[in-house]
Amino acid sequence: MSAREQSTGISSSRSRADTPVDVDGVRITHPARVVYPDDGITKGEVAAYYAAVADWILPELINRPLSMVRCPGGTDSACFFQKHHAAKLGSSVRPIPLEEKGGGEDDYVYIRDRKGLLQLVQMNTIEFHPWGSRVDKPDSPDRIVLDLDPAPGVAWEAVVEGARGIRDLLDGMQLTSFVRTSGGKGLHVVVPFRRGPGWQTVKDFCERVADAMVERAPDRYIATASKAQREGKIFIDWLRNARGATSVCSWSLRARDGAPVAMPLRWEELGKVASGAAFGMQAALERAKSLKADPWDGMAKLQQRLPKG
Template sequence: MSSDNRLQIGGVSLSSPDKVLFEEVGTTKSDLARYYEHAGTRMLPHIKKRLVSLVRCPDGRDNPCFFQRHGAKGFPETVRRLMIAEKSGEKDEYLYIDDMSGVISAVQMSTLEFHIWGSRVDRLESPDRLVFDLDPDQELDFNAVRSAAFSVRDRLADLGLRTVPLLTGGKGIHVIAPLERRREWPDVKDFARGFAKRLSEDEPERFLAEASKAKREGRVFVDWLRNERSATAIAPYSTRAKPGAPVATPVSWRELQTIASSNAFKLASMAERLTAADPWAESTGWRQSITDNMLKAVARVQDLS
């Protein structure tokens, strides 16, 4: 196919559909668009009506890539815009996804990663997910990260929060608690910070609650910073701009016990994966939120910092 040809996928016209975006596996723009079209039923509930930051790689993964969170001239209108106030008080135009045409339009612009806010555009100040990103020291193997994820799950369960695990497609695991939108960002951030600090205080040889590469040796950084306004986390079912085209993949706690790596699922294996039952299906019915008692339970460590 000539790169001058255009191809319609999901109602979106792709230019240069045969452009290779993942060189080592030969994945083209049209391959990527078809993947998202197929994965849409699973992905959309997690990304719809959330502000997004996009990792765009116009010349493929092996060439310079960049983050984009603001609207720009020539960017498809199917990727929606919203004017929001920033910390400075100034307003700027942010991007969000409303439907699959928005996802595929972002692929048309050579987007390889979708990163999402923890709230939705109709109630931007009230997050509906709590995320702990377990980021290991580079010397640790996946067994250590997996064990850390189960510990975080159990500690959150002790406080009354049920969670689901996400393989990030990199080297870590996200432990995610879906939330009802009863709290605003400051409370959610305070809880996340206090929880991570409590964990690092109780098991200092295993966990770290500060983003210090120098101090991370042999430990897992419990990244709580995803839980503040304007912070983002990789979207479930998003590809990653990494070798082999890994995909950030939801899994169940049961199957996590036998998974060998955080990038276990690649684009090439996702068709089969998507035929299996949704491992997070049960979580859609959970009704839980951060309570006053939960905030009190972590406040002691907060006060020490």
């Protein structure tokens, strides 16, 4: 048995037969189907990964409206976002009726436990993108995500410097922040806060933070989504902090070559990371096994408030 097979619990002989396997009580069909062609990672191994990191990822997911990236044919085929509920997703994948932008209501998705997580994986979910609010009060957000998205050619060191700059700016507002790799090109700076302000207030605050970064260094940062103006700069994406907008959560795989993972870090670890996609699935599994404490330890207990105005 290979090292990867040992770590995931899916044997090559079992995979070749492609018979359903049980992963933590959830039936995973077609476990030998290759999900990441360039890496040879199968659906069974993806399921085993999420079972192994469930205790780490679930605090980011449970009781939050959720969008998923599903890839029924693997990551090299047509993947799609899904945010609405369907019975076929599984008995532990629950509906939450939410008001739509155009009026009326529709059922969105949320989960409460490991079984719901793995049922979504059985339905070929690769990425998990939760809301910044919870299902009991979906219009009362409790966290923001500022995404540093570098243009091609921007050095990784500049992205790290930008994340630290946002942290310092937030520190000046008495706000504690946390950092993770995005599993793509950049970094996310995450700020939890006490529920109270509505979505528009939160979005306005995020825009002010992004604008403050641009004012400090207009040659390095941009706060608009215009690709024509982004050459050589880092886009401080504050637009993810609106009602219905989402960001990938910590420990989620990304549907990209190399099976990268969005990985939470301690701020002091940031200088040791080489890119936003530094952690592949195997490296994430090894990190999950070796961690003695949550890199974001203390986040859940913070009772900080966003400043007004």
